[in-house]
Amino acid sequence: MASLLAAHGRGVNLRPLMSRSLAADVASLMPTPWVEDKPFGWMDRSGTLDLPPDVSWLSHLDDVRPLLQAANPDSWAWPGEQGVQRWAGVHNGSTLVATAAEAWSSIDVGFMMGVAVHPSHAGQGLGHRVCQFVASSLLSLYGTCALFVENYNAPAIALYRKLGFTYRDVTTLLPAS
Template sequence: MFSATTSDETAPHTALPTDDVLCRWAVQDRSAARVFTRGAAVAVASPALCARDRLVVTGPAGDAIPLVRDVLAEVGRGYRLFGDRGLVDSVVTALPDLRPTSGFGWMDRTGSVAVPPDGTADWLPPAAAPAVTSLLDRAFPDSYAYPGRHGAGDRWAGVLPPDGSGAPLAVAALAWCAPGVGLLAGVATAPAARGRGLGRQVCAFVLAEALAAYGTAALVVDDGNTPALRLYRSLGLTYRPLRAAYFPPA
């Protein structure tokens, strides 16, 4: 059950009053997530969501701006605002103490995705965690998802060398999932193995697993990562521009 304490105009809820996929993803831990509404706007305060305390917001700016102001006063300035780019820009304009981040994207899809018939991607055993960590350190050190990190779990898939031995050449995780939304994260390919379609194999495998288990598969991608955007679009994911905003340290 969701719980919250609020002002008279910002109402708490025991059920999620929107079908927006960002809000559905944010309510992973129903014992910790707090859902607030004001008019047609909805905000979900979710601790340790994808490695940060996040306040996911959706709805019209006229309702969302006072909602965000009230909820941040309630949950604390350590929460990072997360939502559609135009909406976050409007909130930042109205609440100038917030600092916007660079733009990034949410991508998602439903339905099914075909795993390449020659693909060798599969789930890795827990014992592969050090090798996954080593690959991320070399190929994607800024990844939020790492083996053993809170919420990232141990569901890592990979493509091994042709003889099936040694460290994985490409990896991806199914992490920070919520009822109805499976999140792909930690996608990385060893520099020496790039250009061979291994990233596509592991992404297609994890997307297929996410769609089968959750119905919706999603991921977050930087706007400047053109090869990744091209790959994800080719796998049927649709792009949604987002932005975050935060209070700088005092």
């Protein structure tokens, strides 16, 4: 597998997602130096999940950006970006306190991104509820739900594992500069 990826990665903009161990093998076979990009986690699951109460798809997105800025300013998904399809949320009264998005889904994998819980509402199970809602919805539409997670974010990884997701340590390779 490593030799096949190395042969097809030469001179093109191909950046396949692969396990970190495979990336080391591929990099060693490249004729010019390639380096590992920032590693991260890929998590996925199939099956079904019950829909939790009090979570819904948002009809307006005005409150999503401020919540992301407060709780997840490094989010890969933002309202209005290409490929970001819809946002779910949990409200406390009229205030949006937790959110997650469907973004970049394919024909057989629904993709969850943009998870955020307002810091003043952390530890109340809101992240679990909003992620369970989005994952349940995506599983019913696509059969599989996946997400990226920072490999050092142990609380997020633990939350996704509680929801039945499996973790894989992955990366991409870049030509050395």
